[in-house]
Amino acid sequence: MEKMKASMWQYTPNNSPLPVPKSSFIVSNNEFLALDLPSIAEHEVSIEDIKEAIGNAMVGQEKVSQHLTNHGAPAMNDRRPLLLLGELANPFQLARLGLGIIPVVTVRIRDLCRTYADSLDPRMIQPGVHHITMARSKGWWEKTHLGFVTVQQMKTMIQWLGNGGSTDWRPVKPNEGEIMLEFDSELRHPTIEAMSLEGDVEICTDVEPDQNGPKFDVRQVIVPVHTRHGCYDSRGKIIRCYHVGQRDFHTNYFRKGSFMKWQDILTTL
Template structure:
């Protein structure tokens, strides 16, 4: 049975950010509304601009009720006043998100292509000692995986970045627009990322040679997306390799990888606008 409120969603810092939603949801202070896509999949070769992203999101409903109707009941901003913001780690966990008291937020499943979620080379010790490793974004040739995207207001975006910065408006985490890779809506909840055995390491970089699964949703214009990245240390460098959070959990990473390598500078792992 799926949790009906954010407070019932599982969360433990040592296992952060898991578990994450398998499908699209709308999180409010007291409820989790599970969404389904009632429209078409916009089988277009063109990437969606902001108004098209908002329109695509409006197709999702909860038991026949639209997202805008649910947002209106909460006296919250409608989809037309929201923009895409990638939730790569803890911010996609409904329990953690609700603790920030940001107000209602629709969350959708997206697919990263030639990009991956990886651990920042930093620790947040507000909830556990020695701390939680937050998740950031890096290029990864041939890779694909599911992730989460919120349709958030500007104030919600600012609040999420401020939280990552331990309550400071200015800090090591910055919101940026990615300038490489592909990000698209994902409508296959069972999509699996490549396994560790599918990663090819040539001593310089890792690549996935297998063919990317067929798209199940349209891609988004990258210039419409914001994503928080760690601009001081970028991500953890495990002897040249990335530690992908979809393959290595929080506890496993801290116990078996962290402090055994160095860091990759953010300029070297992701192009931004």
């Protein structure tokens, strides 16, 4: 990835949140920069270890820690890990919110999935964009993004998701699933044919690729979840964003009022 204006990153509401970067990056109100995070040999690390590794990673000709200092931005130690499941991983949208500098790394989630909230945000298109929330999914894995943000940046992001509403979206810490750094930009994901039912539980039977980055405690990660209606209920099944895009979901699946309660799809601390 080359340096570019963040506002030039591709974004269309009908295709939200795609495209998103395939590898780690730093975004500001103006610039989008590649973040060169070297592989980490350890099998498991702490959040503090990851912050230190990001601080020592290169962005252009300087370390991330120096880049933050040079631009008057909060240091890595003053930031918290926030999963960016949907539009908040799109550099165009991050720049549009005017949040300042945010380092973002690619991660793999396991036994968790990204899925559509049962709601519509009409601010950019009619009838609206479906934002993305999280649910448990046995055997599933996928790549997503983890931003390191200040408390104020996080508050602004969550308020934006809810269009200013204070109860529609909530920051929570998952108490299930796993998370790890992901260094394969072309990580293979499960096929739709690999999904099957065991009683009332949908499971993924595909074989997951080997872990290539260290695991860390998912309970230390914050994720915005839709708490008003949870996620969309497709006849007892969850629609995974990786298999069904925004336009396809709205046209061929979505029927307003069919939802799973957020407390039933994700255990939190």
